[in-house]
Amino acid sequence: MAAFATRSAAFLGLAVVLCFLAGAASAQQLSPNFYSRSCPNLASIVRSGMTAALQTERRMGASILRLFFHDCFVNGCDGSILLDDTSTFTGEKNAGPNANSARGFEVIDAIKTRVEAACRATVSCADILALAARDGVNLLGGPTWSVPLGRKDSRTASQSAANANLPGPGSSLATLIAMFGNKNLSPRDMTALSGAHTIGRSQCQFFRNRIYNERNINASFAALRQRTCPRSGGDGNLAPFDVQTADGFDNAYYQNLVGQRGLLHSDQELFNGGSQDALVRQYSSSPSQFSADFVTAMLKMGGLLPSSGTQTEVRLNCRRPN
Numbered sequence: 001m002a003a004f005a006t007r008s009a010a011f012l013g014l015a016v017v018l019c020f021l022a023g024a025a026s027a028q029q030l031s032p033n034f035y036s037r038s039c040p041n042l043a044s045i046v047r048s049g050m051t052a053a054l055q056t057e058r059r060m061g062a063s064i065l066r067l068f069f070h071d072c073f074v075n076g077c078d079g080s081i082l083l084d085d086t087s088t089f090t091g092e093k094n095a096g097p098n099a100n101s102a103r104g105f106e107v108i109d110a111i112k113t114r115v116e117a118a119c120r121a122t123v124s125c126a127d128i129l130a131l132a133a134r135d136g137v138n139l140l141g142g143p144t145w146s147v148p149l150g151r152k153d154s155r156t157a158s159q160s161a162a163n164a165n166l167p168g169p170g171s172s173l174a175t176l177i178a179m180f181g182n183k184n185l186s187p188r189d190m191t192a193l194s195g196a197h198t199i200g201r202s203q204c205q206f207f208r209n210r211i212y213n214e215r216n217i218n219a220s221f222a223a224l225r226q227r228t229c230p231r232s233g234g235d236g237n238l239a240p241f242d243v244q245t246a247d248g249f250d251n252a253y254y255q256n257l258v259g260q261r262g263l264l265h266s267d268q269e270l271f272n273g274g275s276q277d278a279l280v281r282q283y284s285s286s287p288s289q290f291s292a293d294f295v296t297a298m299l300k301m302g303g304l305l306p307s308s309g310t311q312t313e314v315r316l317n318c319r320r321p322n
């Protein structure tokens, strides 16, 4: 008994030290069970909200996935992208990569309203976005995974950090590797996450230069895209990223890259004679390898948290701090 007590006291001491070290490294500890008592119906509410949204518009699965990426890359996954600008507050919605581009905010609002009705002041907007992104991928035919939860919402946002941290469509491979590296994501994570471009749409203004001026593009694909993306005008005209299965979450993105049918310059950079060519080929022939790596990278990206010391809360309305 005495020996047991001594040993468990030593164990407790060790555990306290380990917890202290972990606490210093990350502000919160995420867990898939975070709301299992406080909001047991959370997953099904989010799932049905996404099902309804996709019934109206398939593209919404892509739009929500992108919102999650743009949330996590800017001071961690903290719902900062969801905050509206006001006369006295400049958020992230009008940062270059988001303005007239990021969409799906009403879908998150609708889900939040139903979550608040079921479990008041309990579930963060950042967690709702993480679950909604997972469900969007899965409802479009992609993998599913268990989402660690317990994120908190920021009370502020940073337009300048959004401009600085989110890569643009003209990025080189070196820039992409560096910008993901800044978030502790490896080149492999970056290449797997880019497979998100197997769903969704891009505006003409972001791929115009590629379809008119670049050499490493399939000529019939360029001609096809030129039909709805003129040399001048039509900046906002949309084209699907994936010429084969526009709203299907599959590995066709990589098959397109191998065939020089990447839509953005940054997409084709992943297969242009550089370090990611072999991996792109692998994903193009192995859907299961892509799925597994995509999930791994989504979990890593979803684990990006605000730096400790940041003020956070569970927002009641995703568009404004409490």
Ligand code: HEM
Binding pocket: 059, 061, 062, 063, 064, 065, 066, 069, 100, 101, 102, 103, 167, 168, 169, 170, 171, 176, 193, 194, 196, 197, 199, 200, 201, 202, 203, 204, 206, 264, 266
């Ligand atoms: C690798 C660097 C990346 C660049 C340069 C990039 C750039 C872009 C651009 C320019 C668009 C079109 C926006 C518009 O036309 O309004 C877009 C759309 C999209 N991006 Fe990315 N992106 C990148 C990585 C990612 C990642 C990591 C994800 C998610 C994991 C993602 C998900 C999406 C989705 C799903 C869309 C379609 C959105 C919709 O249809 O509403 N992207 N991206």
Ligand SMILES: *[C@@H]1O[C@H](CO)[C@@H](O)[C@H](O)[C@H]1NC(C)=O
Binding pocket: 218, 219, 220, 221, 259
């Ligand atoms: C361009 O892509 C089409 C399919 O989209 C394919 O049939 C054709 O062979 C490709 N052209 C070249 C030169 O690879």
